[in-house]
């Protein structure tokens with residue numbers, strides 16, 4: 071009855087930190103190490119027993135893969151959640167990869183600083199998880215993605231070696247930038263145990279203005295904003311159903327005619343005088359282009375983003391579309407005219423050139439996703455699923471394999487050869503996942 | 504040695520005029536801006552397209568010919584220097600702006616396109632290219648890509664890696680691969696992130712897509728003179744504590760100020776101030792005035808002797824020239840000098856500068872400091888006289904400073920790269936396991952070890968003997984920067 075691998079696991083982490091699940095008749099273990107040494111021992115053990123490994127955070131992203139994933143040992147980083155070093159003066163912090171993003175933000179706020187990322191996900195998602203997925207939200211428009219904020223990691227490799235990538239200083243070009251490879255690697259290159267981030271002063275205030283109108287008018291405002299010297303901290307295009315939830319809180323409810331097909335959310339993280347100026351410019355555009363305008367106070371803005379996240383995090387399927395900013399509004403317009411948009415939310419970071427479609431988990435999802443995929447594919451756009459429900463075999467394929475050409479696949483393979491020649495972490499490999 | 508066969512094949516691919524192999528033709532390519540090691544290339548070639556580069560690398564792979572890419576040769580770590588009779592692949596003739604999409608904030612350039620040219624091309628429409636190394640009037644975007652170059656405005660806007668969105672790379676086996684994504688995110692691993700800063704050791708970039716930014720509405724440049732270096736350092740921390748991220752925050756010490764004041768860019772720094780800060784704030788007109796007042800207030804709180812903002816565009820330009828021409832100006836006060844590039848946590852600035860001074864006193868060599876104070880990127884300029892046999896001392900001083908940077912939690916290089924120069928110090932910053940992983944990646948992508956081999960990652964057998972083989976020549980940096988950015992001028996070097 072006693073499984074030798076399981077027994078060995080328990081010599082590394084105590085029993086309470088090992089859980090066994092039987093999935094489709096085979097055993098899978100979730101182990102929660104409390105130290106770097108334990109992570110190393112777990113990886114070595116798995117390697118010795120030929121068991122595949124997947125690092126996990128809060129399992130928000132991997133919730134689905136867990137059921138049909140192949141990894142036999144899941145290394146959970148939950149207990150690696152301390153602040154290792156924080157130097158507010160340097161605006162640099164190093165934390166355990168299992169730290170929750172919300173806890174990190176809480177610590178940083180004590181020094182009036184923050185990590186300017188707002189990924190769409192649950193409150194308990196971990197830094198390891200959001201870094202490994204390079205997850206992002208609307209503040210990408212000004213601040214970029216985690217790729218721009220993560221300056222170093224400490225990572226346990228497949229052979230049990232512990233390596234530091236990058237460093238703890240904001241500028242550093244010594245050796246290859248392996249940190250970049252780890253960001254967005256979906257746990258396929260190693261277990262990140264520490265993450266070093268550059269953070270920023272918290273803005274004196276954060277506000278948002280909504281501009282709603284016809285596709286053509288919103289597109290004009292988009293062109294103006296791209297060409298202006300304003301500093302939009304958010305530059306997001308959303309559809310009617312999402313705009314409706316954003317204006318549902320007291321004080322803003324009913325203030326916007328959400329019958330307009332598209333709405334631009336333009337954020338401002340500038341001090342009061344800057345915000346007033348920026349709002350003035352937006353107001354002028356709203357009258358030139360007959361757009362409806364609604365400005366939010368800092369308090370209302372906080373509520374708006376909470377509503378935004380609360381709505382989108384319930385999505386079961388997320389589809390990403392990339393293209394030139396100048397084309398996105400029109401793409402969104404034609405798509406929304408072609409499908410029943412009541413059952414989906416659209417949100418796109420215009421300057422980054424990305425639209426995301428969020429679909430609720432309901433009976434019509436497959437049909438709706440299929441309609442969107444065929445419409446967008448016909449426009450010649452490349453698509454990717456960021457999230458799929460557990461039971462996703464009815465969803466249309468947007469095959470990543472086709473998107474990644476052979477020569478690039480080769481480079482991927484070579485890099486995996488260098489990091490993980492035996493394929494210990496293979497179960498979550500990109501492209502194959 | 505490049506064989507006759509290889510030369511003939513190269514001529515077939517590139518045309519005879521693009522293959523230089525006589526000693527007279529190749530002499531100018533024996534080193535880059537790091538002149539302590541020189542060695543003649545086997546040949547110098549000038550491809551003009553991605554396909555030509557691909558054919559060349561296929562040939563080199565088949566014939567096992569070592570090679571090194573070269574942009575403008577302004578690198579300061581020996582990255583573009585041949586070490587084993589390598590063929591230098593000059594990208595000087597791939598210097599076109601391929602496309603410009605202002606509406607979507609992107610430009611696509613060939614690697615030999617000069618950094619500052621891009622800003623010049625888009626300035627009329629109020630755009631600019633943010634990474635601004637001091638060498639920007641001559642260095643190429645390909646060289647910036649390979650070194651992940653920084654600059655004065657990287658404190659707020661980030662370094663090259665934050666501004667490149669896609670690239671075409673010719674792999675060491677001649678295959679062509681597109682990395683990154685002009686918009687959105689790269690699918691799969693962030694290969695672009697790996698390639699930027701890989702110092703030309705994993706392939707050759709032949710097309711680069713970069714972001715161009717809208718110029719800020721308003722800019723104010725502030726100069727603050729301090730009696731004590733400690734006060735200047737404290738001001739830098741003070742800005743951050745006040746929640747200000749200046750667009751730029753540069754420091755020069757007394758020796759550096761004296762040197763630039765002897766050059767064409769005479770500001771007239773009082774001879775007894777210990778440090779000057781050049782701080783720039785930018786953004787919306789409505790906020791910049793208040794920001795610059797806060798910057799000045801912080802300086803005042805830290806006992807500044809004099810602080811003021813630039814009254815005109817000319818004054819601002821002069822201050823910046825004085826900062827940007829500081830490296831070459833050191834040549835005016837010392838027969839030889841060596842530039843270091845260590846990074847430290849900003850909060851340790853005062854302490855580290857003090858220790859550098861102690862190192863200077865102990866060694867008897869003067870050290871000037873010119874640097875990106877805002878991001879803790881030091882550039883100690885070690886003054887010495889090779890004719891007096893001080894080269895070894897200078898190198899030892901350089902090593903001590905870099906080790907000091909690592910000891911306080913920093914890095915041996917913030918923007919100039921490892922190249923030949925800092926290869927030994929890599930062992931000080933990285934563990935054997937970390938070096939092994941880096942080498943493993945390199946071995947996979949360049950299994951024959953032909954692509955800028957012997958640089959970046961120390962291997963037990965190679966490299967050490969390359970250091971200190973010759974002494975730097977004083978005026979070379981000044982020559983580099985005063986050369987015009989035209990292809991002819993670059994070709995002539």
Ligand SMILES: Cc1cc2nc3c(=O)[nH]c(=O)nc-3n(C[C@H](O)[C@H](O)[C@H](O)COP(=O)(O)OP(=O)(O)OC[C@H]3O[C@@H](n4cnc5c(N)ncnc54)[C@H](O)[C@@H]3O)c2cc1C
Nearest residue numbers: 127128129130131132191195196198199202256257262383
């Ligand atoms: C409803 C919903 C919608 C979402 N939509 C999006 C979206 O549109 N775009 C987007 O980018 N993200 C999206 N996400 C994902 C989410 O923002 C994060 O990716 C996820 O929450 C990460 O946190 P986690 O701790 O739950 O990670 P997990 O789900 O546990 O892991 C996520 C990935 O990271 C890896 N990983 C975790 N920790 C480590 C570590 N320490 N070292 C190495 N690898 C590690 C895992 O192997 C896995 O591949 C969505 C999530 C939800 C719940």
Ligand SMILES: Cc1cc2nc3c(=O)[nH]c(=O)nc-3n(C[C@H](O)[C@H](O)[C@H](O)COP(=O)(O)OP(=O)(O)OC[C@H]3O[C@@H](n4cnc5c(N)ncnc54)[C@H](O)[C@@H]3O)c2cc1C
Nearest residue numbers: 574575576577578582636637643645646649653703708918
């Ligand atoms: C006075 C002076 C001031 C400087 N100031 C700064 C500064 O402020 N910030 C900063 O970051 N640097 C600075 N530098 C260093 C140097 O200018 C930069 O490293 C610059 O990026 C090098 O560009 P280059 O075109 O001269 O490249 P080169 O010196 O020709 O080459 C640099 C490296 O890039 C590789 N390479 C070149 N082109 C390609 C390509 N297409 N594909 C692959 N590899 C390639 C070469 O093999 C070499 O390893 C300064 C140099 C001088 C002389």
